[in-house]
Amino acid sequence: MILSVHLLLFFCCGLSLAQLQNDAPTELGCSQSCINQTEFAAMKERLEVVEQKLKDSEDQTADLRRQASSQVIFSAATGGNGPIGPFNTDITLIYRTVITNIGFGYNPYTGIFTAPFYGVYYFTFFYHAGGERPTILFLYKNNQAIAVSNDHATSYDGADNGGNAVFLQLQRGDQVYMRMQANTHVWGSDGHTTFSGLLVTLM
Structure with a gap:
């Protein structure tokens, strides 16, 4: 699950960088680049939150399995x-x-x-x-x-x-x-x- 999040983050980074290099008109200057960087930072933050939630969920599942296997x-x-x-x-x-x-x-x-x-x-x-x-x-x-x-x-x-x-x-x-x-x-x-x-x- 966490590996999938990392792959998604890598894919989004590639798309954002490609857009910065190829699609942004030179006459827009720093303005469009700053917007793209802001969106990228927000997306990265959201993905990190999702990754942490997935990790917490996996930890809870592992704890439940451990408790179930240790019943005496x-x-x-x-x-x-x-x-x-x-x-x-x-x-x-x-x-x-x-x-x-x-x-x-x-x-x-x-x-x-x-x-x-x-x-x-x-x-x-x-x-x-x-x-x-x-x-x-x-x-x-x-x-x-x-x-x-x-x-x-x-x-x-x-x-x-x-x-x-x-x-x-x-x-x-x-x-x-x-x-x-x-x-x-x-x-x-x-x-x-x-x-x-x-x-x-x-x-």
Whole structure:
């Protein structure tokens, strides 16, 4: 687009110069030449404005394409229809039922989200569990526990629900996942215990 503007400007310059050299009667002297130069300057200014608008439009289009290609949104549930745990060791909780996975950052086979871009992300997790045993879930960034949600076992409470949320600044390749503490449990289903995240802004 910008190349076309330059070609048009070059063509107009040639026409104006040719007119100055061949068509202007000598008896008009400087008067006609000054008029032609003024018109040429005005045309050049208009073409420069058009060129800038085209460049701005191309930049905006490039930004929109970049934003569209960097969308990252996922949400998954544990799946199943019954308790998960208790186990005698901490485990990475795997959310096998993928609800949405735009950008394919979440791996339903490992339970791990891997950041495809450097930016700020938002994560949430929720659980449902029976009240007869405790529930302790940690959200991890790489090997560091960042957020936790837990509930103690009670004899009078039939079921428990909990969750948490956090913003994280992640480098490309950073991993976020859920860990369930040993001797605790959650209820597995397609809608009760979930893990979700999205890219808020690129850095």
